[in-house]
Amino acid sequence: MSETLITATLQNNPDLESRAVPEDHQDLRLWLRLLTCCNLIESQIRSHLRTDFESTLPRFDLMAQLQRTPGGMKMSELSRHMMVTNGNITGITDQLEKEGLVERIKVATDRRSSIIRLTAKGKRSFRKMAKSHEEWIRSMFAGLSEKNRASLFEALGELKQMTQVNLSGRA
Amino acid sequence: MSETLITATLQNNPDLESRAVPEDHQDLRLWLRLLTCCNLIESQIRSHLRTDFESTLPRFDLMAQLQRTPGGMKMSELSRHMMVTNGNITGITDQLEKEGLVERIKVATDRRSSIIRLTAKGKRSFRKMAKSHEEWIRSMFAGLSEKNRASLFEALGELKQMTQVNLSGRA
DNA sequence: TATTGTTATACTCTATAACTATA
DNA sequence: TATAGTTATAGAGTATAACAATA
Secondary structure: OOHHHHHHHHHOOOOHHHHOOOOOOHHHHHHHHHHHHHHHHHHHHHHHHHHHHOOOHHHHHHHHHHHHOOOOEEHHHHHHHHOOOHHHHHHHHHHHHHOOOEEEEEOOOOOOOEEEEEOHHHHHHHHHHHHHHHHHHHHHHOOOOHHHHHHHHHHHHHHHHHHHHHHHHHO | OOHHHHHHHHHOOOOHHHHOOOOOOHHHHHHHHHHHHHHHHHHHHHHHHHHHHOOOHHHHHHHHHHHHOOOOEEHHHHHHHHOOOHHHHHHHHHHHHHOOOEEEEEOOOOOOOEEEEEOHHHHHHHHHHHHHHHHHHHHHHOOOOHHHHHHHHHHHHHHHHHHHHHHHHHO
16 A cells, blocks of 8 residues: 555544544444444445556446446436446546546437446456455455354344334335 | 425435445455445434534544643644544534634633633533433434344454554554 | 645535426 | 435545644
């Protein structure tokens, strides 16, 4: 890891748990710990993507979506899947198209739509990024005990479901 | 929770775990689950801060720092603690000062420095926000079983320490 | 020379909304 | 009317860098 990367990462990642004071409730401390971990990891990934591949997380995510659907996706589908508004998909797609990583293909049956899909170059590029991405993750979690890894996965599963249910239940 | 809030929250929170495909490694799935949970919670907090208090997370964090040190802090200290560059502290402080929530106090011994501290209004305001903040957190974690809560706290502790060690170890 | 704080600028990410072409 | 995609704009959040005043 480069020194700049470390600096950038640290700059983005205050140890938020220090926000907590002794009287704080346990849930608050739990949340701050969760947030700190997540931010630490996420900004390392962002930094890696930037320095190793001159890319960003949204670009990576868009390419990941396309890689899973070899026939390509409509922009509106991408928008729904990535839960980002249409205009933003246009913007990211413009960048990636300019670099020859994705292509827009006109749909015969609906002249308003385009299908976006990875070009051969885009597939190669994504494969490389995804490989590194997985390796970054792997190495960041490497020191975690098997027991903690399993319980983390389970507990987060419960938390995730709860949070999502809370949202949809009140919509 | 308002409907706009829910929409905004959902818009910001794709279920990133769907990025994972069956062959993905366990660590990757764990990370995506962690990220999803974190983003879901964080953007609910951001939305709450915005709609209930017309505030933002960095502003809340800065006020939280000040609340813990009643004598106030120098801007450079704030910058170090929040791990954000000086210019940004100036910007947030300007906003908060304009609203009468913090005040700059000249330091006699070093005419370059100012001490920033919460005003009485700022203290009241922060207390209210912190109370709500804790309640939001509490209600978001409410459904989590005691067992999962404990194991999450422990596992994240290990993960946090690891990640931080990884960084400092290579610096 | 180094540090404190300010100012100016730029970039990423994302939302809102007006618009067009088509359905 | 409704939908697909584009364009323009705005705002949060953050970094870099030049600068003045002071140490």
